[in-house]
Amino acid sequence: MTIAALNSNPAPAILPGSGGLRGAFSDLFWRRPKLLLFLMLLPPVLWLGIVYIGSLFALLLQSFFSIDEFSGLINREFTLKTYGDLFQAANLDIILRTVTMAALVTLASAVVAFPIAYYAARYARGRWKALFYLGVMLPLWSSYLVKIYAWKLILAKEGILTWLLVKLNLLWLLDGWLSLPIVGGNSLSVSFTGTFIVFVYVWLPFMILPVQAALERVPGNLVEASSDLGASPGQTFRNVLFPLALPGIVAGSIFTFSLTLGDYIIPQIIGTSRLFIGQAVYSQQGTAGNIPLAAAFTVVPIVIMGFYLWGAKRMGAFDAL
Amino acid sequence: MRSDRGQSAPLRLKIAAACGLLFLHLPILLIFVYAFTTEEKSFVWPPPGLTTQWFAVTWNRPDVWEALSLSIRVAAISTAIALVLGTLCAAAVSQTRFFGRETISLLVILPIALPGIITGIALRSAFALADIPFSFWTIVLGHATFCVVVVYNNAVARFRRTSGSMIEASMDLGADGFQTFRHVVLPNIATALLAGGMLAFALSFDEVIVTTFTAGQQQTVPIWMLEELIRPRQRPVTNVVAMVVVLVTLLPILLAYYLTRDGDQIAGSGK
Numbered sequence: 001m002t003i004a005a006l007n008s009n010p011a012p013a014i015l016p017g018s019g020g021l022r023g024a025f026s027d028l029f030w031r032r033p034k035l036l037l038f039l040m041l042l043p044p045v046l047w048l049g050i051v052y053i054g055s056l057f058a059l060l061l062q063s064f065f066s067i068d069e070f071s072g073l074i075n076r077e078f079t080l081k082t083y084g085d086l087f088q089a090a091n092l093d094i095i096l097r098t099v100t101m102a103a104l105v106t107l108a109s110a111v112v113a114f115p116i117a118y119y120a121a122r123y124a125r126g127r128w129k130a131l132f133y134l135g136v137m138l139p140l141w142s143s144y145l146v147k148i149y150a151w152k153l154i155l156a157k158e159g160i161l162t163w164l165l166v167k168l169n170l171l172w173l174l175d176g177w178l179s180l181p182i183v184g185g186n187s188l189s190v191s192f193t194g195t196f197i198v199f200v201y202v203w204l205p206f207m208i209l210p211v212q213a214a215l216e217r218v219p220g221n222l223v224e225a226s227s228d229l230g231a232s233p234g235q236t237f238r239n240v241l242f243p244l245a246l247p248g249i250v251a252g253s254i255f256t257f258s259l260t261l262g263d264y265i266i267p268q269i270i271g272t273s274r275l276f277i278g279q280a281v282y283s284q285q286g287t288a289g290n291i292p293l294a295a296a297f298t299v300v301p302i303v304i305m306g307f308y309l310w311g312a313k314r315m316g317a318f319d320a321l
Numbered sequence: 322m323r324s325d326r327g328q329s330a331p332l333r334l335k336i337a338a339a340c341g342l343l344f345l346h347l348p349i350l351l352i353f354v355y356a357f358t359t360e361e362k363s364f365v366w367p368p369p370g371l372t373t374q375w376f377a378v379t380w381n382r383p384d385v386w387e388a389l390s391l392s393i394r395v396a397a398i399s400t401a402i403a404l405v406l407g408t409l410c411a412a413a414v415s416q417t418r419f420f421g422r423e424t425i426s427l428l429v430i431l432p433i434a435l436p437g438i439i440t441g442i443a444l445r446s447a448f449a450l451a452d453i454p455f456s457f458w459t460i461v462l463g464h465a466t467f468c469v470v471v472v473y474n475n476a477v478a479r480f481r482r483t484s485g486s487m488i489e490a491s492m493d494l495g496a497d498g499f500q501t502f503r504h505v506v507l508p509n510i511a512t513a514l515l516a517g518g519m520l521a522f523a524l525s526f527d528e529v530i531v532t533t534f535t536a537g538q539q540q541t542v543p544i545w546m547l548e549e550l551i552r553p554r555q556r557p558v559t560n561v562v563a564m565v566v567v568l569v570t571l572l573p574i575l576l577a578y579y580l581t582r583d584g585d586q587i588a589g590s591g592k
Contacts, residue, residue, distance in 0.1 A: 026497035036498075037413055041425065044410040044469065047402075048428050052466050055443035058450050112344070115337035123330040132342075134578060139345040141520070141574045143527045145546045146563045150348035152550070153355055153364045160351065160366040204345060233331070254434070262436015265529065269550050278438045282533075285442055295446065298439045305435065 063295035072289060082292040086300070091280070095300055098277040101192070102260035105199040106207075106253045112200065113207040113252065114245070120208075121215035122223075136212075140205035148269055151198045155188040155270065185272055195271040202266065203259050207252035214248025215241070247316045254305075254312055261301040277301060349567060356564040361557055375557040385562060388545040395457070395541060396525035399464035403521045404514060406465070407472025415480035432467040440467060441534030448535070455537030463535040464528060468521035475517030475581065476510060483509045516580040519573035527570060542566060 029036040065074050066081045085091065120132040139147070154160050165171045178184040178191065185191030218241065226236040264278025275283070277297055284294035330338075356375065358368035379385055407429075413419075414426055432440050444463050453459060487509070491501040529543035536544060542562070549559040 022499055023497055026499055029498050030492070033417065037417055037419060040409045040413040044406040045425065045428070047406055048432075048466065048469070051444070051462055052432055052440070053428070055447035056439075058447040059439070059443040062446050062450075112341055115334055116341040119330055119334055119338035123334075130582075134575075135342050135345065137578065138571065138574060139349065141523055141527075142349055142570055143543070143563075143566045145527075145529055145543050145550070146352060146566050147348065149546070149550060149559070149563050150352050153351060153366075154348060156364040158366070159364045163366045201344065201348065204341075258434065258436055262438040263530075264438060265547065278436070281438055281442060285445065291446055291449070294442060298442055301436055302439060309434075 059295050059298060062291050063299055065292045067290045067292055074291060082296045083299075085293055086296055091297075094275050094277060094280050097274065098261055099304070101196065101199065101276065102257045104196060105203065105260045106256045108196070108200045109204050109207040109256045110211070110249050110253065112204060113211050114249075117208050117212035117245075117248075118215055118241070121212045121218075122220060136205045136208050140209075144202065145265070147202055148198060148266055151194070151201065151270060152189055155194045155197070157187040157189070159189075161188065189270050190272060192272060195267050198266050198270050199260050199263070203256040206255035206259070207249070210251035211245055211248040214245045214251070218244045250312050250315050254308065257308060258301070258305050261304065352560065352563050352567060355560040356557075358557065358560070361555075364556075375561045378555070379558045379561040379565075382558060384540070384545065385558070388540045388542045391457075391539055392526055392541040392543075395460050395464055396522045398461050399468050399525045400518050400521045402461070402465040403468035403472045404518050407469045407517060407521075408476050408510075408514060410469070411473050411476035411480055415477050416485070429470050429473050433470050437467075437528075437530035438534075441531040444531070445534040455535065455539075457539065459535045459537075460532060460539070460541070463531040464525040467528070467531065468525055471520045471524055472514065472517035475513045475520070478581075479510045479513035512580040516577035519577040519580075523570045523573045523577075527566075 062074075063082060064078050064080070065076050066079045067073070068075050086095070116132075116136070120129065120136075124132045152159075156162075162171070162174070165174050174188070177193065178187070183191060183193045185194075188194040188197075222240055222244075223236055226240045227233070231239065262278050264276060264282050267276045267279055277300060281294045281297045284290045284297060354368060355364075357371045357373065358365075359370035359372045360368060410425065410429055414422055440463065444459070444466075447453075448455070448459060483506075487505055488501055491505045492498075496504065527543060528541075529547055532541055532544055533547070540548065546559065546562060546566075549556075549562075553559065
């Protein structure tokens with residue numbers, strides 16, 4: 001006899017059913033866990049499905065519309081023309097610039113993050129470990145705009161960095177760097193160098209945490225075995241530590257890369273007038289009123305991140321998240 | 322060569338790690354000094370003098386108070402929505418296996434995995450298509466969507482640590498589903514939910530990118546700050562607000578840390 005059949009027959013039940021409406025519901029959910037599961041999933045799936053996925057589709061849909069060049073109105077007919085516009089020299093330039101910046105920021109974050117993550121994973125114990133954790137979490141969670149603002153204060157012409165370099169008699173170094181094409185500018189706060197520094201600063205904690213998680217799984221005696229077998233610290237790093245930390249680095253790079261691709265506030269506040277993807281999206285949908293082109297632009301980071309995530313998954317980076 | 326446990330780190334590693342941490346913290350500390358500077362127009366370092374007068378000036382600015390009030394209301398309601406949705410999702414995903422489980426966890430993570438500008442413009446274009454005017458609720462809609470993941474992450478971690486046999490024991494002892502939830506499940510996940518809620522609050526309080534797309538004329542604190550960064554009116558007021566924002570976000574994060582840290586010793590955790 002099945003359980004359902006047992007319950008349909010009230011007399012010989014092993015346990016009496018709970019009384020009242022509440023009890024009835026409780027029994028119902030106990031007997032039909034699928035119903036409970038369905039009811040639990042319904043609100044979040046409805047919310048995310050309608051609000052989020054629905055909006056994404058609305059966006060995608062708009063990218064296939066085009067804008068009438070004379071009236072400035074949106075022409076709601078299916079066309080690939082807007083995607084064609086992405087391949088204009090000026091727009092390709094924006095995409096290339098953003099992807100290059102994202103790649104450089106990711107590399108630099110990995111380099112700066114590694115020693116912190118390695119120290120925290122292998123040497124920090126007890127109270128120090130907690131301190132390291134907080135030392136990474138606090139900047140991660142503190143206000144994004146305040147962090148950018150702090151760098152504005154540091155990088156401004158009359159700011160703390162110039163003051164420091166004057167004290168060290170190294171101002172010529174800064175002036176020399178700023179006179180370089182592309183990376184230079186009037187002051188660090190209006191140059192790609194400044195944009196780069198702030199990007200690295202703001203996303204760095206997102207890199208440290210997964211790298212630390214990956215390094216924590218490396219048994220200490222692997223490193224000892226490597227040095228016992230005569231490897232120099234550099235060789236141990238190249239052949240043992242780095243390969244084992246790589247999934248963590250890839251996991252961290254998902255954040256640093258994706259966040260740089262989409263950000264438009266950092267290059268707007270600390271950067272030159274040459275645009276990044278995020279700024280192009282913002283100005284196309286705002287001042288230019290060209291929502292189709294803005295939508296097509298946002299598809300670029302989505303596609304790039306799609307490939308990136310696919311590659312990362314193959315490398316096992318998701319286990320390190 | 323014998324290698325002892327508990328050996329200390331090589332000096333170079335120590336220096337590199339220390340420099341990295343200083344790099345992360347010094348810029349934020351700098352904000353505190355600037356909040357007291359007497360210099361009004363530029364970012365001169367070192368400050369020519371120190372004063373507390375800007376705190377009084379900031380206190381009397383109605384626009385700062387309005388932004389603060391809007392930010393707190395948006396964050397509170399978004400957090401409440403995220404708590405409900407995130408907990409439901411976490412309970413479903415961690416307690417049972419079902420078809421599409423991976424898809425659901427991806428769905429929850431997606432709003433923060435994709436760049437904020439995509440979430441922002443997607444919502445904006447959807448509002449435009451559906452003719453929804455900008456309001457308090459359009460901001461909440463966006464914020465709640467990406468806050469779900471924070472609650473979800475905290476709750477999932479705790480659900481996995483809480484042993485299922487406790488629930489079975491409760492049922493065996495005659496409690497119904499609601500009693501089990503109220504007296505067994507809830508006390509076990511409460512601190513994780515509180516931590517998730519605080520992080521969600523901090524996330525919403527700080528969010529600027531999605532907000533620029535979903536707010537009409539209203540200003541949350543980050544939008545107010547962004548406006549001041551692009552078109553500065555009174556720099557010292559921005560300095561003071563920046564310092565207050567750091568302090569206000571610091572507290573929930575520290576609290577959330579202590580709440581989840583204790584969670585490791587939760588009853589029924591087999592680890």
